[in-house]
Each structure stands twice: as C-alpha cells, then as structure tokens.
Amino acid sequence: MTEKILILDFGSQYTQLIARAVRECNVYCEILPFHKGVQPDPAIKGVILSGSPFSVNDPESPDLDVANIVQQIPVLGVCYGAQLTAKRYGGRVAKSDKREFGRAILSNTAHPEDALLKEVSTTSQVWMSHGDTILALPDGFEVLATTESIPVAAFKALNTPHTLYGLQFHPEVYHSVEGKKILRNFLYNICGCHGDWTPASFVHETVEHLRQQIGSRKVIMALSGGVDSTVAATLIHQAIGDRLYGIFVDNGVLRKNEFQQVLDTYKQLGLNVKGVDAKNLFYTRLAGKVSPEEKRKIIGGLFIEVFEAEAKHIDGIGLLGQGTIYPDVIESVSVHGPSVTIKSHHNVGGLPDRMHLELVEPLRFLFKDEVRKVGLELGIPRELLFRHPFPGPGLAIRILGEVTEDKVRLLQDADAVYTRSLRESGLYDSVWQAGAILLPVKSVGVMGDERTYEFTVALRAVTSVDGMTADWAHLPYDFLAKVSNEIINEVRGINRVVYDISSKPPATIEWE
Numbered sequence: 001m002t003e004k005i006l007i008l009d010f011g012s013q014y015t016q017l018i019a020r021a022v023r024e025c026n027v028y029c030e031i032l033p034f035h036k037g038v039q040p041d042p043a044i045k046g047v048i049l050s051g052s053p054f055s056v057n058d059p060e061s062p063d064l065d066v067a068n069i070v071q072q073i074p075v076l077g078v079c080y081g082a083q084l085t086a087k088r089y090g091g092r093v094a095k096s097d098k099r100e101f102g103r104a105i106l107s108n109t110a111h112p113e114d115a116l117l118k119e120v121s122t123t124s125q126v127w128m129s130h131g132d133t134i135l136a137l138p139d140g141f142e143v144l145a146t147t148e149s150i151p152v153a154a155f156k157a158l159n160t161p162h163t164l165y166g167l168q169f170h171p172e173v174y175h176s177v178e179g180k181k182i183l184r185n186f187l188y189n190i191c192g193c194h195g196d197w198t199p200a201s202f203v204h205e206t207v208e209h210l211r212q213q214i215g216s217r218k219v220i221m222a223l224s225g226g227v228d229s230t231v232a233a234t235l236i237h238q239a240i241g242d243r244l245y246g247i248f249v250d251n252g253v254l255r256k257n258e259f260q261q262v263l264d265t266y267k268q269l270g271l272n273v274k275g276v277d278a279k280n281l282f283y284t285r286l287a288g289k290v291s292p293e294e295k296r297k298i299i300g301g302l303f304i305e306v307f308e309a310e311a312k313h314i315d316g317i318g319l320l321g322q323g324t325i326y327p328d329v330i331e332s333v334s335v336h337g338p339s340v341t342i343k344s345h346h347n348v349g350g351l352p353d354r355m356h357l358e359l360v361e362p363l364r365f366l367f368k369d370e371v372r373k374v375g376l377e378l379g380i381p382r383e384l385l386f387r388h389p390f391p392g393p394g395l396a397i398r399i400l401g402e403v404t405e406d407k408v409r410l411l412q413d414a415d416a417v418y419t420r421s422l423r424e425s426g427l428y429d430s431v432w433q434a435g436a437i438l439l440p441v442k443s444v445g446v447m448g449d450e451r452t453y454e455f456t457v458a459l460r461a462v463t464s465v466d467g468m469t470a471d472w473a474h475l476p477y478d479f480l481a482k483v484s485n486e487i488i489n490e491v492r493g494i495n496r497v498v499y500d501i502s503s504k505p506p507a508t509i510e511w512e
C-alpha cells in the first residue's frame with residue numbers, strides 16, 4: 001500500500017467512524033492520538049482532524065499546530081478539528097445559543113467545481129453535534145456552506161501551502177446523506193489517492209510481509225472457530241503452509257457438535273489444526289463455582305494452561321499467531337479516564353507475556369467488516385464468516401450458576417433448536433447475535449396430563465453494530481411461538497421458555 005490518510009484523534013465518539021468511511025472508499029488510514037502529530041512518511045497523503053468533547057476555548061483543550069501540517073499535506077478538519085483550525089488562524093469560535101445536535105440542512109454555496117463539495121446538492125441533510133460555533137473566519141478563508149442556525153458550516157482557506165478545509169458537521173455519520181461523497185472528494189480530488197486498499201491487495205501484501213517476518217520459523221496459534229482467528233490463520237497458512245500449528249480446544253462449553261464441525265472446516269481449508277479435548281479438565285475446575293467472574297477467570301486460565309501444555313509438544317516454535325483486530329489496538333484519546341470492569345473478557349491475552357514468543361498479528365489494522373471481506377477473498381465459507389459472535393467462555397456464561405455436564409447438554413439442545421429455527425425462518429442474518437440461556441430455576445408445568453417440574457430457558461436476540469450497545473430484537477410472535485413449542489417438545493428437561501426484552505445498557509448481551 002503506497003498511500004494512507006492519517007486521522008488525528010481529539011477524543012470524538014465518531015473517530016472510528018471516520019476511519020471506517022475512509023476505508024470504505026478503498027483508502028487505507030490510521031488513527032493516532034492528536035499529540036503524535038504527523039511524522040514524515042511519503043505514504044501519508046492527507047490528514048483528517050477529528051471532533052472532540054472539548055471546547056477550543058477551554059484552557060485544557062487539546063491543541064495542535066495545524067499550519068505546520070498544512071505546510072506538508074492537505075488537511076480536513078471535522079467539527080472540533082474545524083473549530084481548532086479557525087481559531088488557530090485567527091478566527092473566532094464561541095459558545096452560541098444556537099447549538100445543533102442531530103439533523104440539519106446544509107446550504108451549499110460553494111462554486112460548483114469546488115474540489116470538496118463537488119456534486120453535493122445545494123441543500124443536503126447533515127449530522128451536527130456541537131455547542132461551539134465558528135462566528136468569524138480568519139482572513140483569507142471562505143465560507144462554503146451554512147445552515148439555518150450557523151453562518152459557517154464549511155470553509156476553505158484560500159492561500160495556504162496545501163489545501164485546508166473545515167466542516168462543522170460530521171460527514172462520517174450515516175445521517176449526513178452526502179457525507180461519503182464529501183470524504184471521497186477529499187481523498188481522491190484533494191489528496192490524490194487512487195484507492196489501492198482492496199481485499200485482494202491486502203491479501204497479496206500481507207502474505208508477502210508474513211513470509212519475510214516468519215522466515216523459516218514455526219508459528220503456534222490458538223483458534224476459536226470464530227472469524228478473526230480463522231482469517232488470521234488462513235493468511236499465515238498461505239505464507240508458511242504446515243509450519244503453522246493451530247490448536248482448537250474443546251472446553252466442554254461449545255455449542256452442539258461445534259467441536260467436530262469446526263475441525264472439519266479447518267480441514268477443508270487445509271489448515272493444520274489439532275483439536276484438544278479438555279472437556280473434563282474444564283468441568284472439574286468449574287464444579288461448584290457459581291460466581292460469573294470466578295467462572296470467567298477459571299476458563300481464561302485453563303485456556304492458557306492447555307495451550308502451553310500443547311506448545312511443549314512442538315519443537316522449535318518461534319512465533320505466536322493472534323487474531324487481534326484494529327479496534328483492539330487503537331490508542332484513542334480517552335477523555336473519560338480508565339473505565340470500570342463490567343466483565344473480565346476471557347481470552348488468551350495472558351499468553352504473549354508468558355510465552356516470550358514473537359507475535360504475528362496479520363489483522364492488526366483491520367476492522368471486523370474488512371476481516372470478513374478478506375475472509376471471502378480467501379475462500380473461507382460464508383457460514384463461518386457471518387456467524388454470530390460467540391464468547392470464548394461459551395455456554396458457561398449462559399448457564400447461570402454452576403456448570404455441569406448435564407446442564408451443558410440441555411442448553412446445547414435448546415440452543416441448537418433456536419439457531420436452526422432462526423436459520424430456517426431467514427431471521428439469522430437480521431439479528432446481530434442470538435443465544436439461549438439456562439436459568440437456575442425450575443417451575444411447574446403439565447405435559448400429557450402429568451405434572452412436570454423442569455428448567456426454564458430464556459431466549460436472547462439483539463440488534464447491534466459493535467456489541468457496545470444493543471437493542472433486543474423484535475422477533476415475530478409467530479416465530480417465538482414456534483420455537484418455544486419446539487424447544488419444550490424436543491428438549492426433555494425444559495418446560496418453559498421466556499424471551500429477554502432488555503436492551504444494553506442497562507442490561508448486557510450475555511447474562512453473566
């Protein structure tokens with residue numbers, strides 16, 4: 001990749017959306033905290049300054065020498081980025097009684113051939129989120145657009161060494177109807193990008209790069225059957241073939257038949273993966289444990305133990321493969337301070353420190369949707385790439401209270417009926433994640449004139465973009481009626497089914 005855009009982050013909640021939108025225009029980009037500035041790099045074709053929760057007039061607000069960057073390359077300021085630019089060049093930014101949050105109508109007064117607003121309609125819906133307003137532009141700056149409430153919704157500098165634009169609205173937000181077009185104009189018309197960021201070019205360059213990094217050494221990697229680790233492993237496999245040693249652990253809390261199915265898929269993909277049956281070890285250590293955090297920590301610890309034991313059997317391992325993706329590594333500017341732990345996410349994150357192995361992380365710079373596109377390019381089956389997320393601690397955090405083998409079997413059966421029904425009725429792809437939860441309560445029922453006293457299953461389905469917030473999915477009543485019936489009829493031990501209608505927040509997606 002010979003071109004990239006740098007996004008300097010001032011802590012906006014939308015910074016990642018800017019990156020996603022740029023990538024969707026087939027241009028590679030990276031997010032850096034604003035204070036890292038712009039290091040010399042011929043690949044950098046332009047800089048975007050993000051929004052921020054700060055006001056440029058706060059004494060503590062993040063600051064940057066914008067003019068210094070414009071000496072080197074084109075710059076686009078978004079919201080705070082635009083306000084900071086205006087202020088730095090001598091304009092006036094102030095709190096105004098005309099705040100704008102939400103939709104606004106942009107009046108585009110720019111010349112029809114203006115490089116940034118070219119082909120943008122004369123009135124266009126945009127998304128605003130600001131309390132400060134640019135009240136006066138610096139000398140040598142021109143207004144390109146206004147809204148009913150503000151005099152400067154877009155501007156351009158006339159005499160700077162490189163092109164300099166500012167937008168008060170957020171082109172990266174979906175509700176800015178022509179926002180994508182504006183960003184594309186910036187990338188292609190102003191920065192001169194060609195759009196060389198495609199799944200095919202990524203695969204080609206990454207495999208080359210992996211060959212150089214790994215040389216003749218061996219790589220070991222934990223695989224979960226999920227998207228990220230599978231795509232990462234497939235890339236490494238293309239680079240080094242059977243010198244990749246995959247390990248997939250049956251922790252006893254996978255879904256029904258999942259262990260065998262995943263191993264079969266890996267075989268089809270030509271991956272060298274060893275399935276390790278550690279069910280009994282997990283069941284033994286989980287016996288009697290009821291606290292969600294304790295269960296999570298036991299599982300995380302056992303994954304590492306099993307993995308390290310397996311690694312000892314392979315000679316000459318030099319590297320550890322990981323399915324790390326970009327949201328895991330972005331160093332965004334944190335304005336809210338360290339956040340509290342809601343749940344300890346299991347993973348093998350403890351491994352790199354303990355194993356003293358060099359890391360191979362081919363997906364470090366990709367977003368999830370890009371990982372899926374790369375997966376398609378690599379010929380990985382769609383069913384795997386578009387599977388719902390499944391947590392590493394598996395069904396253990398969907399069995400409330402103590403995990404036993406019998407309860408696992410019960411939940412696996414109920415979950416299988418639920419997933420099958422979602423697929424059969426074409427609803428699977430319309431929800432972001434779905435699963436069944438086994439409650440630690442028995443209740444009375446009647447079946448064939450006989451009294452029953454059995455467990456309850458809760459069904460959960462959510463819509464979401466990234467799992468950070470989620471809405472309960474409004475599944476059709478007919479569908480719920482049918483699944484409830486099927487679960488109770490097919491799974492002995494369950495006589496009641498309920499549907500979870502809580503959103504996140506205040507609830508979470510998983511129950512533990």
Ligand SMILES: Nc1ncnc2c1ncn2[C@@H]1O[C@H](COP(=O)(O)OP(=O)(O)OP(=O)(O)O)[C@@H](O)[C@H]1O
Binds near residue numbers: 227
């Ligand atoms: N059953 C398992 N056997 C071996 N390794 C596992 C297993 N489950 C999880 N892991 C490891 O833990 C990592 C984190 O698990 P997690 O489910 O969070 O992955 P992820 O980031 O969602 O990626 P994926 O899409 O691959 O599941 C995986 O990438 C994998 O390396």
Ligand SMILES: O=c1[nH]c(=O)c2[nH+]cn([C@@H]3O[C@H](COP(=O)(O)O)[C@@H](O)[C@H]3O)c2[nH]1
Binds near residue numbers: 343344390393504
């Ligand atoms: O790999 C994982 N290891 C974990 O320990 C873990 N806990 C929750 N999840 C998944 O994260 C998303 C958000 O879940 P919560 O709303 O329950 O926090 C949902 O998609 C959950 O399935 C996990 N994934």
Ligand SMILES: NC(=O)CC[C@H](N)C(=O)O
Binds near residue numbers: 052080
């Ligand atoms: N979204 C933003 O960048 C907002 C900038 C600044 N905090 C304001 O309220 O005007």
Ligand SMILES: [Mg+2]
Binds near residue numbers: 224226391
């Ligand atoms: Mg996973």
